[in-house]
Amino acid sequence: MTLSLLFYCRSGFENDCASEVMEYVSGKGVEGFVKAKPHTAHVVFQGHNPDDVISLWNDLQLSDLIFxxxxxxxxxxxxxxxxxxxxxxxxxxxxxNFSGILNGKKYLDDLFIEALDADEYKEVLTFCKKFTSPMLSELKKNGYIIGDKNQRALRLHILFLNGQSCYIGLCAPKKASLWFMGIPRLKFPSEAPSRSTLKLEEAFLTFLNESEREERLKTGMTAVDLGASPGGWTYQFVRRDIYVIAIDNGEMASPLVKTGLVEHLKEDGFKYRPYKPVDWLVCDMVERPSRIAKLIAEWAVRKMAREFIFNLKLPMKKKHAEVKECLNFITEELNCEGITFQLKCKHLYHDRDEVTVWLRLK
Ligand SMILES: C[S@@+](CC[C@H](N)C(=O)[O-])C[C@H]1O[C@@H](n2cnc3c(N)ncnc32)[C@H](O)[C@@H]1O
Known part of the structure; x- marks a missing residue:
């Protein structure tokens, strides 16, 4: 019996995902290798020592890894x-494979019968849906209780590559993605002026829990949105009654401006600075990542905003290396000033050639 770690990622990002996993794993002193095939939307890490794999899995949180x-x-x-x-x-x-890990307990949090998020697996998904109910019956017939949220149970995943082959896996729901296939199914709000509104909505869901969202995204706050046109990100604040200073030479959707909650300034996002600190700075300008990182670090060092969400656009080949450089730069700038902070970065489902970064000053 060989247990490995399997990581889902966006199709086309297997190399960056593999490079990040290997860096994490070697940082923990674990030896092994990663298997990553282009456009398969997953990578597999195999450790030389099975116990190492299990302790890696016990430590790992989804938020530890970007891709x-x-x-x-x-x-x-x-x-x-x-x-x-x-x-x-x-x-x-x-x-x-797993009775040892389950320690004889017959509780499971849930059963996900999944496929990978790549074109070649689309048809498998139809099969997965049909297979869920028979597999649930088989588990129940054998004494398993599924869905008891009080038991801090593990979740069972069966990941089909086609009708004849699959991986069987487990995750601890608190350390893993709660979404089927790791993909949040967000509904596009018809009043939002652009689909990128879903990026910011997913970022709020990813980086803030429910009570943090209630507390830190509320009426009366102010946000600056750099590169705001036509207003998809601005919309996420306006719908929460948050005042937005929207910076972009492009036009803003007029229904948003008519709410009275948006001040649109046709200025350069790299030069604009607010008169007084704001609660949020968000930035979706298409620019070199290093230039965005420098801008954000300057705002943060001068404490012009308390919390930040911004995109780093990644058209280059070595995306993971580029992201690391930007995050290190921001970290060093803030450390130099003795500012304490939280910084997280994620390749969100609604991100394509980009990642989303969240920064909060304490
Ligand atoms: C990806 S779009 C933003 C989409 C927006 N977040 C939304 O949800 O609708 C990037 C925007 O950045 C703006 N932009 C690029 N460089 C800029 C700069 N130096 N100053 C202000 N806006 C800039 C562009 O005009 C463009 O509207």
């Missing part, structure tokens, strides 16, 4: 599954 959407402790790949009655061999394989 990762989901983390599973997983079996080796099961191939040649029968056309019919797959539930029985899969249940057997699940118990063989």
């Amino acid at each position: 990762v959407r989901q983390i599973l402790l997983c079996s080796s790949l099961y191939q040649d599954l029968p056309e019919k009655n797959r539930t029985v061999p899969l249940f057997k394989a699940f118990e063989e």
Whole structure:
């Protein structure tokens, strides 16, 4: 029995995901190797020592890694599954691999029968949906209780690559993505002027928990939105009754401006500074990442905003290296000034060739 770590990522980002995983793993002194095939939307880490893999998995939080959407402790790949009655061999394989980890407990938080987020797996997803109910029945028949949220139970994932092959995996819900396939299904609000509104909505959901959102995104606050046109990000503040200073030479959607909550200034986002500090600075300007990092660091060092969300656009090949450089730069600038802060970065589902960064000054 070989257990590995399986990481979901956006298709096309396997190399960056692999480079980040290897850096994390070697930082923990664990030896092993990563398997990453282009456009398969996942990478697998295999450790030389099985106990190391389990302790890595115990430590790892989804927020520790930028290019990762989901983390599973997983079996080796099961191939040649029968056309019919797959539930029985899969249940057997699940118990063989994981009864030790479950410590004899027959509670599971949930069952996700999933496919990867890449074109070649689209058809598999239809099969996954049909397979959920028979697999649930098989688990229940064998005494498993599923969905008892009080038990701090692990969640079972079966990840099909096609009808005949799959990985079986487990995750601890608190350390993993709560979303099916690691993808938040957000509904586009019809009043929002652009689809990028979903990026900021996902960022709020990712970096702030429910009570933090209530406390730190509320009526009477002020935000600056650099590169705001046509107003998708501005909309996220306006819908929460937050006043927005929107900086962009482009036009803002007029229904947003008519709310009276938006002051639109046709100025250069790199030169604009507010008269007094604001609660939020967000920035979606398309620019070199290093230039954005410098701008954000300057705002932060001068404490012109308390909390920040910004995008780093990544058209270059070595995306992970570029992001690290920007985050290190901001970290060093703030450390030099003795400012304490939280800084996190994530390749969100709604991000394409970019990542989203969250910074909060304490
Ligand atoms: C990706 S779009 C922003 C979309 C916006 N966040 C939304 O949700 O609708 C980037 C915007 O940055 C603006 N921009 C680029 N450079 C700028 C600068 N130096 N100052 C102000 N705006 C800038 C562009 O005009 C463009 O409207």
